[in-house]
Amino acid sequence: MSRLTQAVVLLLFGGAVLRASLTDLYLRYVKEGLRPFLIAAGVLMVAAAITTIWYSLRSSGKSDEEQHDHGHEGHHEPRVGWLLILPVLGLLLVAPPALGSFAAGQSGSVTAAPSDSDYPPLPPGDPAPVALLDYASRALFDDGRSLTGRTLKLTGFITPAPDGKPMLARIVLSCCAADGRPIKVGMTGQTPIEVPADTWVEITGVYSPQRGKDPVNDVDVAFVEVKSWQEVAQPKNPYS
Structure with a gap:
Protein backbone atom coordinates (compact mmCIF):
# COMPACT_ATOMS: atom_id res chain seq x y z
CA MET A 1 0.00 0.00 0.00
CA SER A 2 1.35 3.44 -0.89
CA ARG A 3 1.98 6.08 1.73
CA LEU A 4 -0.81 8.20 0.25
CA THR A 5 -3.32 5.37 0.62
CA GLN A 6 -2.24 4.82 4.22
CA ALA A 7 -2.69 8.52 4.93
CA VAL A 8 -6.20 8.61 3.44
CA VAL A 9 -7.23 5.58 5.52
CA LEU A 10 -5.74 7.20 8.64
CA LEU A 11 -7.58 10.45 7.85
CA LEU A 12 -10.91 8.66 7.55
CA PHE A 13 -10.31 6.62 10.68
CA GLY A 14 -9.34 9.72 12.65
CA GLY A 15 -12.45 11.44 11.32
CA ALA A 16 -14.57 8.49 12.47
CA VAL A 17 -13.04 8.66 15.95
CA LEU A 18 -13.71 12.41 16.15
CA ARG A 19 -17.27 12.00 14.89
CA ALA A 20 -17.97 9.37 17.54
CA SER A 21 -16.28 11.24 20.38
CA LEU A 22 -17.89 14.63 19.61
CA THR A 23 -21.35 13.03 19.70
CA ASP A 24 -22.89 10.43 22.01
CA LEU A 25 -21.90 7.63 19.63
CA TYR A 26 -18.68 6.96 21.55
CA LEU A 27 -20.78 5.73 24.48
CA ARG A 28 -21.52 2.61 22.41
CA TYR A 29 -17.82 1.71 22.59
CA VAL A 30 -16.17 3.02 25.77
CA LYS A 31 -16.88 4.49 29.18
CA GLU A 32 -17.94 8.13 29.41
CA GLY A 33 -14.71 9.27 31.10
CA LEU A 34 -12.57 8.29 28.11
CA ARG A 35 -14.01 10.99 25.84
CA PRO A 36 -11.07 13.45 26.17
CA PHE A 37 -8.59 10.74 25.22
CA LEU A 38 -10.64 9.80 22.15
CA ILE A 39 -10.79 13.42 21.01
CA ALA A 40 -7.02 13.81 21.47
CA ALA A 41 -6.35 10.56 19.56
CA GLY A 42 -8.65 11.61 16.72
CA VAL A 43 -7.01 15.02 16.39
CA LEU A 44 -3.54 13.45 16.31
CA MET A 45 -4.55 10.93 13.64
CA VAL A 46 -6.12 13.61 11.44
CA ALA A 47 -3.08 15.87 11.83
CA ALA A 48 -0.68 13.03 11.02
CA ALA A 49 -2.76 12.03 7.99
CA ILE A 50 -2.91 15.58 6.58
CA THR A 51 0.83 16.01 7.05
CA THR A 52 1.55 12.68 5.32
CA ILE A 53 -0.77 13.52 2.41
CA TRP A 54 0.93 16.89 1.93
CA TYR A 55 4.41 15.35 1.88
CA SER A 56 3.26 12.51 -0.39
CA LEU A 57 1.74 14.87 -2.96
CA ARG A 58 4.80 17.08 -2.82
CA SER A 59 7.14 14.12 -3.31
CA SER A 60 4.91 12.72 -6.07
CA GLY A 61 5.11 16.00 -7.99
CA LYS A 62 8.90 15.99 -7.83
CA SER A 63 9.03 12.32 -8.85
CA ASP A 64 6.79 12.93 -11.88
CA GLU A 65 9.09 15.73 -13.07
CA GLU A 66 12.14 13.50 -12.71
CA GLN A 67 10.44 10.64 -14.57
CA HIS A 68 9.38 12.99 -17.36
CA ASP A 69 12.96 14.25 -17.71
CA HIS A 70 14.24 10.68 -18.00
CA GLY A 71 11.38 9.45 -20.20
CA HIS A 72 10.33 6.63 -17.81
CA GLU A 73 6.86 5.49 -16.82
CA GLY A 74 5.92 5.92 -13.17
CA HIS A 75 5.42 2.96 -10.85
CA HIS A 76 1.85 2.52 -9.60
CA GLU A 77 0.86 0.78 -6.38
CA PRO A 78 -1.84 -1.92 -6.55
CA ARG A 79 -5.25 -0.27 -6.32
CA VAL A 80 -6.58 -3.09 -4.12
CA GLY A 81 -5.12 -1.24 -1.12
CA TRP A 82 -7.93 1.30 -1.39
CA LEU A 83 -10.37 -1.44 -0.36
CA LEU A 84 -9.14 -0.90 3.19
CA ILE A 85 -11.23 2.26 3.15
CA LEU A 86 -14.46 0.21 3.14
CA PRO A 87 -14.39 -0.86 6.82
CA VAL A 88 -13.47 2.70 7.81
CA LEU A 89 -16.47 4.02 5.85
CA GLY A 90 -18.59 1.43 7.66
CA LEU A 91 -17.40 2.87 10.96
CA LEU A 92 -18.30 6.35 9.75
CA LEU A 93 -21.72 5.52 8.35
CA VAL A 94 -23.05 2.64 10.49
CA ALA A 95 -23.67 2.97 14.23
CA PRO A 96 -23.60 -0.44 15.95
CA PRO A 97 -26.28 -1.18 18.53
CA ALA A 98 -25.38 -1.27 22.20
CA LEU A 99 -24.83 -4.67 23.81
CA GLY A 100 -28.11 -6.14 24.98
Whole structure:
Protein backbone atom coordinates (compact mmCIF):
# COMPACT_ATOMS: atom_id res chain seq x y z
CA MET A 1 0.00 0.00 0.00
CA SER A 2 1.35 3.44 -0.89
CA ARG A 3 1.98 6.08 1.73
CA LEU A 4 -0.81 8.20 0.25
CA THR A 5 -3.32 5.37 0.62
CA GLN A 6 -2.24 4.82 4.22
CA ALA A 7 -2.69 8.52 4.93
CA VAL A 8 -6.20 8.61 3.44
CA VAL A 9 -7.23 5.58 5.52
CA LEU A 10 -5.74 7.20 8.64
CA LEU A 11 -7.58 10.45 7.85
CA LEU A 12 -10.91 8.66 7.55
CA PHE A 13 -10.31 6.62 10.68
CA GLY A 14 -9.34 9.72 12.65
CA GLY A 15 -12.45 11.44 11.32
CA ALA A 16 -14.57 8.49 12.47
CA VAL A 17 -13.04 8.66 15.95
CA LEU A 18 -13.71 12.41 16.15
CA ARG A 19 -17.27 12.00 14.89
CA ALA A 20 -17.97 9.37 17.54
CA SER A 21 -16.28 11.24 20.38
CA LEU A 22 -17.89 14.63 19.61
CA THR A 23 -21.35 13.03 19.70
CA ASP A 24 -22.89 10.43 22.01
CA LEU A 25 -21.90 7.63 19.63
CA TYR A 26 -18.68 6.96 21.55
CA LEU A 27 -20.78 5.73 24.48
CA ARG A 28 -21.52 2.61 22.41
CA TYR A 29 -17.82 1.71 22.59
CA VAL A 30 -16.17 3.02 25.77
CA LYS A 31 -16.88 4.49 29.18
CA GLU A 32 -17.94 8.13 29.41
CA GLY A 33 -14.71 9.27 31.10
CA LEU A 34 -12.57 8.29 28.11
CA ARG A 35 -14.01 10.99 25.84
CA PRO A 36 -11.07 13.45 26.17
CA PHE A 37 -8.59 10.74 25.22
CA LEU A 38 -10.64 9.80 22.15
CA ILE A 39 -10.79 13.42 21.01
CA ALA A 40 -7.02 13.81 21.47
CA ALA A 41 -6.35 10.56 19.56
CA GLY A 42 -8.65 11.61 16.72
CA VAL A 43 -7.01 15.02 16.39
CA LEU A 44 -3.54 13.45 16.31
CA MET A 45 -4.55 10.93 13.64
CA VAL A 46 -6.12 13.61 11.44
CA ALA A 47 -3.08 15.87 11.83
CA ALA A 48 -0.68 13.03 11.02
CA ALA A 49 -2.76 12.03 7.99
CA ILE A 50 -2.91 15.58 6.58
CA THR A 51 0.83 16.01 7.05
CA THR A 52 1.55 12.68 5.32
CA ILE A 53 -0.77 13.52 2.41
CA TRP A 54 0.93 16.89 1.93
CA TYR A 55 4.41 15.35 1.88
CA SER A 56 3.26 12.51 -0.39
CA LEU A 57 1.74 14.87 -2.96
CA ARG A 58 4.80 17.08 -2.82
CA SER A 59 7.14 14.12 -3.31
CA SER A 60 4.91 12.72 -6.07
CA GLY A 61 5.11 16.00 -7.99
CA LYS A 62 8.90 15.99 -7.83
CA SER A 63 9.03 12.32 -8.85
CA ASP A 64 6.79 12.93 -11.88
CA GLU A 65 9.09 15.73 -13.07
CA GLU A 66 12.14 13.50 -12.71
CA GLN A 67 10.44 10.64 -14.57
CA HIS A 68 9.38 12.99 -17.36
CA ASP A 69 12.96 14.25 -17.71
CA HIS A 70 14.24 10.68 -18.00
CA GLY A 71 11.38 9.45 -20.20
CA HIS A 72 10.33 6.63 -17.81
CA GLU A 73 6.86 5.49 -16.82
CA GLY A 74 5.92 5.92 -13.17
CA HIS A 75 5.42 2.96 -10.85
CA HIS A 76 1.85 2.52 -9.60
CA GLU A 77 0.86 0.78 -6.38
CA PRO A 78 -1.84 -1.92 -6.55
CA ARG A 79 -5.25 -0.27 -6.32
CA VAL A 80 -6.58 -3.09 -4.12
CA GLY A 81 -5.12 -1.24 -1.12
CA TRP A 82 -7.93 1.30 -1.39
CA LEU A 83 -10.37 -1.44 -0.36
CA LEU A 84 -9.14 -0.90 3.19
CA ILE A 85 -11.23 2.26 3.15
CA LEU A 86 -14.46 0.21 3.14
CA PRO A 87 -14.39 -0.86 6.82
CA VAL A 88 -13.47 2.70 7.81
CA LEU A 89 -16.47 4.02 5.85
CA GLY A 90 -18.59 1.43 7.66
CA LEU A 91 -17.40 2.87 10.96
CA LEU A 92 -18.30 6.35 9.75
CA LEU A 93 -21.72 5.52 8.35
CA VAL A 94 -23.05 2.64 10.49
CA ALA A 95 -23.67 2.97 14.23
CA PRO A 96 -23.60 -0.44 15.95
CA PRO A 97 -26.28 -1.18 18.53
CA ALA A 98 -25.38 -1.27 22.20
CA LEU A 99 -24.83 -4.67 23.81
CA GLY A 100 -28.11 -6.14 24.98
CA SER A 101 -29.92 -9.31 25.96
CA PHE A 102 -27.88 -11.64 23.75
CA ALA A 103 -24.65 -10.55 25.43
CA ALA A 104 -26.35 -10.74 28.84
CA GLY A 105 -27.51 -14.30 28.14
CA GLN A 106 -24.05 -15.44 27.10
CA SER A 107 -22.18 -13.91 30.06
CA GLY A 108 -22.52 -14.50 33.76
CA SER A 109 -23.75 -11.69 35.95
CA VAL A 110 -21.19 -9.33 37.44
CA THR A 111 -20.37 -10.18 41.04
CA ALA A 112 -21.64 -7.21 43.01
CA ALA A 113 -18.88 -6.09 45.35
CA PRO A 114 -19.56 -5.34 49.03
CA SER A 115 -18.91 -1.84 50.29
CA ASP A 116 -15.88 -1.18 52.53
CA SER A 117 -18.06 0.95 54.77
CA ASP A 118 -21.73 1.55 55.49
CA TYR A 119 -23.78 2.21 52.40
CA PRO A 120 -24.64 5.90 52.01
CA PRO A 121 -28.28 6.98 52.16
CA LEU A 122 -30.27 6.65 48.95
CA PRO A 123 -30.88 9.77 46.86
CA PRO A 124 -33.86 11.89 47.98
CA GLY A 125 -37.16 11.58 46.22
CA ASP A 126 -39.92 9.07 45.89
CA PRO A 127 -39.14 6.84 44.12
CA ALA A 128 -35.38 7.04 44.63
CA PRO A 129 -33.32 6.34 41.48
CA VAL A 130 -30.85 3.50 42.05
CA ALA A 131 -28.39 1.98 39.58
CA LEU A 132 -28.77 -1.75 39.04
CA LEU A 133 -25.25 -2.55 40.27
CA ASP A 134 -25.75 -0.43 43.39
CA TYR A 135 -29.09 -2.11 44.07
CA ALA A 136 -27.60 -5.60 43.72
CA SER A 137 -24.73 -4.73 46.05
CA ARG A 138 -27.04 -3.30 48.70
CA ALA A 139 -29.50 -6.18 48.38
CA LEU A 140 -26.87 -8.95 48.59
CA PHE A 141 -24.29 -7.57 51.01
CA ASP A 142 -26.36 -5.22 53.17
CA ASP A 143 -29.39 -7.53 53.30
CA GLY A 144 -31.46 -4.64 52.00
CA ARG A 145 -31.11 -2.55 55.18
CA SER A 146 -30.32 0.60 53.20
CA LEU A 147 -33.19 -0.18 50.80
CA THR A 148 -35.97 -1.15 53.19
CA GLY A 149 -38.78 1.36 53.53
CA ARG A 150 -38.00 3.18 50.29
CA THR A 151 -39.67 3.07 46.92
CA LEU A 152 -37.05 2.54 44.23
CA LYS A 153 -36.70 3.32 40.53
CA LEU A 154 -34.51 1.01 38.42
CA THR A 155 -33.84 1.25 34.68
CA GLY A 156 -32.55 -1.50 32.41
CA PHE A 157 -33.40 -3.75 29.51
CA ILE A 158 -35.33 -6.98 29.57
CA THR A 159 -33.37 -10.20 29.23
CA PRO A 160 -34.96 -13.65 29.63
CA ALA A 161 -33.81 -15.95 32.43
CA PRO A 162 -33.24 -19.65 31.60
CA ASP A 163 -36.77 -20.39 32.83
CA GLY A 164 -38.17 -17.75 30.46
CA LYS A 165 -39.03 -15.22 33.16
CA PRO A 166 -37.91 -11.64 32.50
CA MET A 167 -34.93 -10.16 34.29
CA LEU A 168 -33.74 -6.57 34.42
CA ALA A 169 -30.20 -6.13 33.14
CA ARG A 170 -27.60 -3.57 32.23
CA ILE A 171 -24.11 -3.97 30.79
CA VAL A 172 -21.26 -2.88 33.07
CA LEU A 173 -18.03 -1.68 31.44
CA SER A 174 -14.56 -1.76 32.98
CA CYS A 175 -13.10 0.13 30.03
CA CYS A 176 -14.88 -0.57 26.74
CA ALA A 177 -17.65 -2.64 25.20
CA ALA A 178 -15.24 -5.53 24.60
CA ASP A 179 -15.05 -6.20 28.36
CA GLY A 180 -18.74 -5.54 29.06
CA ARG A 181 -20.44 -7.82 31.58
CA PRO A 182 -24.11 -7.81 32.59
CA ILE A 183 -25.56 -7.10 35.98
CA LYS A 184 -28.86 -8.99 36.25
CA VAL A 185 -31.67 -8.47 38.75
CA GLY A 186 -34.62 -10.84 39.07
CA MET A 187 -38.15 -9.51 39.40
CA THR A 188 -41.22 -10.49 41.40
CA GLY A 189 -44.62 -8.83 41.70
CA GLN A 190 -46.03 -6.93 38.72
CA THR A 191 -43.29 -8.07 36.36
CA PRO A 192 -43.27 -6.94 32.70
CA ILE A 193 -44.22 -10.29 31.21
CA GLU A 194 -44.46 -10.83 27.44
CA VAL A 195 -42.22 -7.83 26.84
CA PRO A 196 -39.69 -8.48 24.06
CA ALA A 197 -36.05 -8.88 24.99
CA ASP A 198 -33.94 -5.71 24.71
CA THR A 199 -36.92 -3.51 25.58
CA TRP A 200 -35.82 -0.79 27.98
CA VAL A 201 -38.11 -0.39 30.99
CA GLU A 202 -38.24 1.74 34.09
CA ILE A 203 -39.62 -0.11 37.07
CA THR A 204 -40.86 1.21 40.37
CA GLY A 205 -40.60 -1.24 43.22
CA VAL A 206 -39.27 -2.16 46.65
CA TYR A 207 -36.54 -4.38 48.04
CA SER A 208 -37.18 -8.12 47.88
CA PRO A 209 -35.28 -10.59 50.09
CA GLN A 210 -35.56 -13.25 47.40
CA ARG A 211 -32.32 -14.39 45.80
CA GLY A 212 -31.38 -16.61 42.90
CA LYS A 213 -28.38 -17.95 41.03
CA ASP A 214 -27.11 -17.05 37.59
CA PRO A 215 -26.68 -20.46 35.87
CA VAL A 216 -23.93 -19.08 33.64
CA ASN A 217 -21.45 -18.45 36.47
CA ASP A 218 -23.41 -19.44 39.61
CA VAL A 219 -23.20 -16.01 41.30
CA ASP A 220 -25.97 -14.70 43.54
CA VAL A 221 -28.67 -12.64 41.84
CA ALA A 222 -30.70 -10.05 43.72
CA PHE A 223 -34.45 -9.60 43.21
CA VAL A 224 -36.71 -6.57 43.30
CA GLU A 225 -40.47 -6.54 43.89
CA VAL A 226 -42.04 -4.60 41.03
CA LYS A 227 -44.99 -2.34 41.82
CA SER A 228 -45.30 -0.75 38.38
CA TRP A 229 -43.30 -0.38 35.18
CA GLN A 230 -43.26 1.45 31.87
CA GLU A 231 -41.34 1.23 28.61
CA VAL A 232 -38.72 3.94 28.10
CA ALA A 233 -36.29 4.91 25.37
CA GLN A 234 -32.74 3.59 25.55
CA PRO A 235 -30.69 6.00 27.69
CA LYS A 236 -28.04 8.20 26.10
CA ASN A 237 -25.48 6.09 27.95
CA PRO A 238 -26.77 2.51 27.83
CA TYR A 239 -23.91 1.14 29.95
CA SER A 240 -23.16 1.33 33.65
